[in-house]
Amino acid sequence: MLSLSHFSRHTIKGDIFGALTSTIVALPFALAFGVTSGAGASAGIYCAILTGFFASLFGGTNQQISGPNTGLTVAMAAILTQFVSLSPEHGIAAAFTVVSLAGLFQILFGLLKLGKYFTLVSYPVISGFTSGIGILIILSQVELLFGSSFLQLQLSFETLVNANTVLGGACLLLLMLWPQKLNLVIPSSIIALVGATLFFIFSDIQLPVVGAISSELPSLTFPIWDNELASEMIKSALLIATLSTLDSLMTSLTVDSISNELHNSDQELVGQGIGNMIAGFFGALPGGGATMRTVTNLRAGGITPLSGMLHALFILVIVFWAGEYTAFIPTAVLSAILLNVGINIIDWNFLKRIHQIPIFSVVLMVSTMLMSVTIDLVTAVLIGVFIANLVTIRRLSEIQLDNLKLLTKQDIEQLSDDTHSLLKSMKDTVLLLNISGPIGFGVARGLKQSVSQIDQEKTLLIDFTDARFVGITSTIAIEEIILSYQNQGRDILLASICKRVREDFNKIKLLDKINPEHIFESRKSALLYLHKSDSYIKD
Incomplete structure (x- = not known):
């Protein structure tokens, strides 16, 4: 200005x-x-x-x-x-x-x-x-x-x-x-x-x-x-x-x-x-x-x-x-x-390299171009952006799913030394769900599937040590997992919830559904709590 x-x-x-x-x-x-x-x-x-x-x-x-x-x-x-x-x-x-x-x-x-x-x-x-x-x-x-x-053109x-x-x-x-x-x-x-x-x-x-x-x-x-x-x-x-x-x-x-x-x-x-x-x-x-x-x-x-x-x-x-x-x-x-x-x-540079570009990008470009010519510009852009965003969300979700790790005693080498020894001393009845990175709505379904496929006779500890953002859809998925465990009479614990994630959880009163004694400041404190219980210590 x-x-x-x-x-x-x-x-x-x-x-x-x-x-x-x-x-x-x-x-x-x-x-x-x-x-x-x-x-x-x-x-x-x-x-x-x-x-x-x-x-x-x-x-x-x-x-x-x-x-x-x-x-x-x-x-x-x-x-x-x-x-x-x-x-x-x-x-x-x-x-x-x-x-x-x-x-x-x-x-x-x-x-x-x-x-x-x-x-x-x-x-x-x-x-x-x-x-x-x-x-x-x-x-x-x-x-x-x-x-x-153009359609009526007759060159002579x-x-x-x-x-x-x-x-x-x-x-x-x-x-x-x-x-x-x-x-x-x-x-x-x-x-x-x-x-x-x-x-x-x-x-x-x-x-x-x-x-x-x-x-x-x-x-x-x-x-x-x-x-x-x-x-x-x-x-x-x-x-x-x-x-x-x-x-x-x-x-x-x-x-x-x-x-x-x-x-x-x-x-x-x-x-x-x-x-x-x-x-x-x-x-x-x-x-x-x-x-x-x-x-x-x-x-x-x-x-x-x-x-x-x-x-x-x-x-x-x-x-x-x-x-x-x-x-x-x-x-x-x-x-x-x-x-x-x-x-x-016309983007000749893109068209000249069309054989080197991933097929999805080629199809997206060509279809947007054809829709711009045959339908209208706004429809072409809206459909193109919608499809591109769907594919991007799917790819990001696949990356985010890699940040969800279900750890048992057999996977303890992935933990730091202090928690490594704690989990090693317990029976094989504790399952650790480690969530890291931002978790958006595209991960919700995979999150529920990964937990539902494991033995729900185990006690589940959800560890948010490395999580800085959990979208509302994934928050609801976590809520459903909590309710599912509670309906079966199993224990579920939450650990290391950062301020931002805690605020999002409070919006839907998710933490009200958990026994306050089962919400911990850190993963280590949660494992120490389990370690004190006779039911989790190896004979």
């Missing part, structure tokens, strides 16, 4: 250069994303202005540049199409209400300090999700270049030599072949944009164009609420909020790795949420952290949040000064820019 401490002669100079450079990179993308969304070029431009300004002012990442991006554009295009078909009268207004509602959700995410959880998504899910977005972007540009949708000599197709293909080749070293000086997207515009101006060929952007500020649109669309509005808002959050926090992590600073993820979500909420009020696309534009700002000298605010103001000045000239920009060049983005966003 911007403060007076950010201002100095050194930082302001760097922020101005960073903002100017990132503006040059951002303009073609803002136009392209606006046109592709179906809301118009101005929706993309004002997204870059509004989210760029307010996310920098209130956010938690110093050099972050926010604006429209690939995933959000794909999602917004689908939302606009869906809502207009469901409600021709209120569909557009409802779609932009969704943008404001998404911003409100992001603010809540930040206030509830949920930022750290959004980056805990399995890599195969992120890879499949982003690759799916890349495919969707590519498919969305086919109709603009060839005049028909006429479609291939069409002026719009040839110009788009030429721009795409330029974008793909432009040397990376030159790209740092003059972005290839600017070269393609200027070249295609000059071609249109000086040739007599008729081509589809973007159209002029009004130099007047967009009018304020008040949110509406349609009860018939309520469920879809909430679902769509959560999708937009999640996509923006993921993009923003991933970009923040990139900034951290370059600048050696640490961003405030929760503050970043508040800033992005304010930006999106205001963007929805003015009919702009939703925005999020834009990695390429942010890195450009950082490399060019941007240091403080002022760089992002200046970036937004520079775009606003350009709109006022040159908005009418967008009427000469062919849509083919914007399609080429997005095709290049779609191609680059």
